[in-house]
Amino acid sequence: MPLTVSAMFIPVKDPDAALGFYRDALGLVVRADVSNGGFRWVTVGAPTKTSTSSCSSRTVSSQAEGDALLSLVLQGSLQAAIFRSDDLDATFEQVRASGAEILEEPADRPWGARDCAVRDPSGNLVRIAQA
Numbered sequence: 001m002p003l004t005v006s007a008m009f010i011p012v013k014d015p016d017a018a019l020g021f022y023r024d025a026l027g028l029v030v031r032a033d034v035s036n037g038g039f040r041w042v043t044v045g046a047p048t049k050t051s052t053s054s055c056s057s058r059t060v061s062s063q064a065e066g067d068a069l070l071s072l073v074l075q076g077s078l079q080a081a082i083f084r085s086d087d088l089d090a091t092f093e094q095v096r097a098s099g100a101e102i103l104e105e106p107a108d109r110p111w112g113a114r115d116c117a118v119r120d121p122s123g124n125l126v127r128i129a130q131a
Contacts, residue, residue, distance in 0.1 A: 100119065
């Protein structure tokens with residue numbers, strides 16, 4: 001039985017900036033955008049109708065919470081969001097054009113993958129691998 005990702009939760013400081021990255025730079029589509037009691041959850045997923053993978057983001061509730069989460073991300077304590085692309089080089093150029101922070105350009109890795117690494121507007125690590 002194949003296993004697929006149901007959701008991954010990515011804390012963001014600014015959901016509109018996150019949309020600019022995940023929707024506009026990565027090409028994901030918005031599946032839901034819900035606000036409740038000062039929180040906002042934005043769910044995006046692959047544009048293919050057969051895909052069930054999605055990532056959800058929620059606005060942090062305070063500057064202190066955001067700073068604590070960003071500190072954990074920058075230390076590598078929180079895991080990366082990892083995406084796959086049929087054309088890594090084209091996807092990378094689209095992400096670079098968005099102004100995202102580039103950590104690693106596309107390269108063949110010793111473990112066999114070809115991927116790159118960037119940060120989203122909230123500092124979250126995002127890796128993109130060649131499918």
